[in-house]
Amino acid sequence: MRRQNAFILAGVSALAMASPALAQEAESTNGAATANANATANAGGPGDASVVTEIIVQARRRDESLQDVPLVVNAVTADSIAKLNIRNFTDINAVVPGLQLTPNANGIGTSSSIRGVNHDVNVSAENGTIQYYRNDAPVPSNFVMQTMYDVGQIEVLRGPQGTLRGRSTPSGSITATTRQPDLVEAGGYMAGTLASASAININGALNIPIISDVLGIRVAGLHSFDRGNRVTSINSDVKPSSETNAIRAAVRFEPTQWLRLGFLYEGMQNNGTRFDQVRSVSQYDPEYVPPAGAPDYGEIGLSDRLSVQSRPSTTSQKFQFYNWNAEVDVLGQRLIYVGSATSQKYHSYGVRDLANFFPDLAIAQIADTKGTTSSHEVRLQNLDRVAGLFDYVAGYFHYAVPSQTNLDDLSITQLRLAGLGFPIAAPSVTDTPIYVAKGTPTEDSFFGNVTFHLTEATELSGGLRRIHFTDNRDGLFISCTPEMYAAGNCTRQNGTQSDVNENATIYSASIKHRFTPDLMVYASTGSSWRPPVVAIGNFTHADYTANEIAHIALPSESSKSYEIGFKSDWFDRKLQFNLTAYHQDYKNYPYRAGGAGIAYININSAGAPTIGNFNFVSAVPIKVNGVEAELAFTPTPRWNLGATVNFARSRIGNALLACTDALNNQSGAVGSDGIPDTVTPTLAQMQQAYGGERVAECAGGGQSATFQPEWSGVFRAEYTLPLNNDVDGYLRGLFSWKGKSRTDPNNPYDNVKAYGLLNLFGGLRAQDGGWEVSVYAKNIFDTTKLLSQDDLAQFTSVTDVYLSPPTYSVAGIGSTVYSSRYAGVAVTAPREFGVTFRVAFGSR
Secondary structure (H helix, E strand, O other): OOHHHOOOHHHHHHOOOOOOOOEEOOOOOOOOOOEEEOOOOOOOOOOOOOOOOOOEEOOOOOOEEHHHOOOOEEEEEHHHHHHOOOOOHHHHHHOOOOOEEEEOOOOOOEEEEEOOEEEEHHHHOOOOOEEEEEOOEEOOHHHHHHOOOOEEEEEEEEOOEOOOOOOOEOOEEEEEEEOOOOOOOOEEEEEEEEEOOOEEEEEEEEEEEEEOOOEEEEEEEEEEEEOOOOOEEOOOOOOOEEEEEEEEEEEEEEEEOOEEEEEEEEEEEEEEEEOOOEEEHHHOOOOOOOOOOOOOOOOOOHHHOEEOOOOOEEEEEEEEEEEEEEEEEEOOEEEEEEEEEEEEEEEEEEEOOOOOOOOOOOOEEEEEEEEEEEEEEEEEEEOOOEOOOEEEEEEEEEEEOOEEEEEEEEEEEEEEEOOOOOEOOOOEEEEEEEEEEEEOOEEEEEEEEEEEEOOOOEEEEEEEEEEEEEEEEOOEEEOOOHHHHHOOOOOEOOOOOEEEEEEEEEEEEEEEEEEEOOEEEEEEEEEEEEOOEEOOOOOOOOOOOHHHHHOOEEOOEEEEEEEEEEEEEEOOOOEEEEEEEEEEEEEEEEEEOOOOOEEEEEEOOOOOEEEEEEOOEEEEEEEEEEEEEEEEEEEEOOEEEEEEEEEEEEEEOOEEEEEOOOEOOOOOOEOOOOOOOOOOOOHHHHHHHHOOOOOEEEEEOOOOOOOOOOEEEEEEEEEEEEOOOOEEEEEEEEEEEEOOEEOOOOOOOOEEOOEEEEEEEEEEEEOOOOEEEEEEEEOOOOOOOEEEEOOOOOEEEEEEEEEEOOOOEEEEEEEEEEEOOEEEEEEOOOOEEEEEEEEEEEOO
């Protein structure tokens, strides 16, 4: 979808379904245990950087050493979050290579990438390739993105998930666990950051044991303000901003040794104001000739971080999250229940005249989305190994995400005199209401997993999940309000109705053998399934053609994965080295066209054809091959190093992809040659070539399925120096490297070269963890690299109404496309300087 249309409800479906890790207290199996040790190679906690600590995770729903788990787990602990001044969840990208987290501009969801494929919420909604969890409950991705405070741990589990945890996902899951109340000791902390560009972040928590060893509460809060993408506009005095306020309260109740109860409430609101960055087309395409009358705001480069909008785009998000859990131990078994409910409200105002052809007109798309998410999981598992031979987990899971959306599509209408063509009145704004009816997507599943301990060194594990998914949604209605819909006065857009009732079974299996206490080798396989999708955002005022439907409504997806690797410790655990290789096959992966999207024939609100752009989706087969390596080294008690490198190569197999193909690329003549056009054809050429169709198809195969680089890596180092018996000084560095990538093979201008970003941190801290003061610089060399770029100059479409004198009756409907001198881009974040303080007492 073009940037002009980024606020068109491509994200409607966002509510349609809606390296070493940390050591934990082995007190709970619900994923909410309190972090008590740092897990990364640069860890050890205040005053202790001597060795790589043992890492306890719950990747398989019970406490296990990370070096014993037969899969790849990357995690970021509370200690690492503080050390690296990670204030936004998206900053996890810097410490977990191969992971890309990008909030969508329209405020609805996020686009993520891991293991060679994208989770694009504009296509798959929250049925993503990655599932996000808060305290073991599935939650919308953008809720997790906004609430980065009082975190106990964040774990990234790679590869197919679902036989043990919540929902089926092909690429992995990300769990964010909050700190839980301490039942013994009162305590708390206060942390703050002041940074360049008016950034401020204040967060803290207070822990109170009401009844010692029985009842405790913890209250935490956050206030954060920054300048968002730090892109300002030549034509506006408004500054970009992002402000988040949140509060969280948790209760922990353990009246007996065999009963544990917990409850958590969190409220969050985020308001954002932003401008879309542009650059001059002439900087990368010297042959481009802008049309006469295109506004000229001067030469704009990547490092200028400028927009030409006359008014900003805005978003508002509100969440209320409730999470509760219970555990009962009886007869050597543990019964666990985890439930959640989330209410979500989104409001977005997305400017469409990004090139500012009509500065006095408010041309935008206004979206209001409301929805709820609820989940319930009950599982039973053993505490003591059954017959000394096996462990098991079995349970039931329910998930529902009803939602509905209202849209106002504001466009421009121009009155012209028939025969002469010139305007006879000032342009006006036309409002087209759009309604997406309430849907009821629901998922129910039963799951089980058994791990056989064949010997003390060898184990065999396998699991199944049987999924039943239903989704009944009446579809998309254009020129329709909720009131009109209720009265039965709306017509459904063909191909947008959902009436899904499907069953699927996924599996996982692994075998591991520990050759020595320091070397474990494993092999695993698994499958995944995702429900069908309907991509919303093509708001043409006519029935969809066959090709449009084929690239909007897609069948369910499945995948199979194979993995082999080893985990090892060396030199008394001063060195850890883990290596994994994997292969994954996808069927019907929903591949979304990148960049500005596919040019097609759009029918506007007046019934006139015009050129539109939409990121059509194609169901494609994909093969992914990858390698992941982790290294952690502590050569001296005060110096530690670490590196993680990721390689993922994905390739699309033979498939028909939506494309623009109205011209022969060799001769330039009108006519399809089966190859995407290298230049945008005119409307007349598209109409002549397509006949009754409005979008073309081209044979695909061989291109990457992701917009991320194949190679990425993270390198980190820390040196700690005791200044006296109470205070340590430290210096740490984090270097994130991205290999070269080609975002869109049909866009010759958006190729990204390899680049690296260096962050430095230094400070003083009390050895008992009572206080810390640090200064930092992120992107210290102020590296500016292109991340993505539209293949076309920004444009604004206008509906022309031709009047015939002397009666001035309507003689015809047409359209005009105004192309600009600028194209939309995204670049790396600018350099940031800041100072951070933290004080803590008691249980913290």
